[in-house]
Amino acid sequence: MKRAPQFKRTPQRLAILDYLEGNTSHPSAEDIFRTVSKKYQSMSFATVYNTLNTLAKSGTLRELTIDPERKRYDPDTSRHHHLICVLCGRIVDVPEGVTVDLPGAMAHDFTILGNHIEFYGNCPACKKKRKIP
Amino acid sequence: MKRAPQFKRTPQRLAILDYLEGNTSHPSAEDIFRTVSKKYQSMSFATVYNTLNTLAKSGTLRELTIDPERKRYDPDTSRHHHLICVLCGRIVDVPEGVTVDLPGAMAHDFTILGNHIEFYGNCPACKKKRKIP
């Protein structure tokens, strides 16, 4: 059995973790790179991706597929859902409400490990801007 | 006001539509290209993508983002959800069961246009192969 590699607390990683801590904006790799590389002018994209992949594999970070253009990252690994504003692309957390299940027939054949609801809609800011009731 | 462009029924498009008709495998662009180009040796990837994008824009086709590696396409545009087997990647249709809503507080501020549930789990074939109960 191969032992899991050590996770080294490099300054770059700490800076990324610091940026993600409590962040509810669901940033893309580029968002993270742009912000963190301001403090860390030597930061490279490879490091951002390597770190994100490491964190995702260890379960510290959730990779979202809700944006068809790019991966988004969510430091909140608790069970919750998301809403994407179809006008501005903003992604908002949605607390887990009712429990959703597979229809009985399928529930018998499949094993469910988790689920994720994507809501599509308009956020308050866009409704205001576009005068949508 | 610019009039919507005509949709021309080219043999390539008809072949793609024919392949998608009733198809529940949620194929990627490459799946479609591979199959359709057998009949149509001149078929190009650009044509596949152009057609898929045209169909998606017209609402004839649904683009799925459930697979983080690539877009998948679903000719079934009725309201339903999906289950992805985390072992084999197969995507299976899930009929719409209970209605899911935003929590009351958010429901007041956001306008919801739709939702999509992604279930993650194991399909019967993989359960059998891996002896998962």
Add this chain to the structure above:
DNA sequence: ATAAATGCAAAGCATTTGCAGTAAA
């Protein structure tokens, strides 16, 4: 000392685009 991470540049894929030629309407 050792194992792992960084940073760079190059490579890898999925997807898009420009354009000249071709075909549907």
Add this chain to the structure above:
DNA sequence: TTTACTGCAAATGCTTTGCATTTAT
């Protein structure tokens, strides 16, 4: 004959990888 589509190849954009060097442990 007009308008749109095809096919090619080149371009784009996100993400990954190889490797020499550096750093955390």
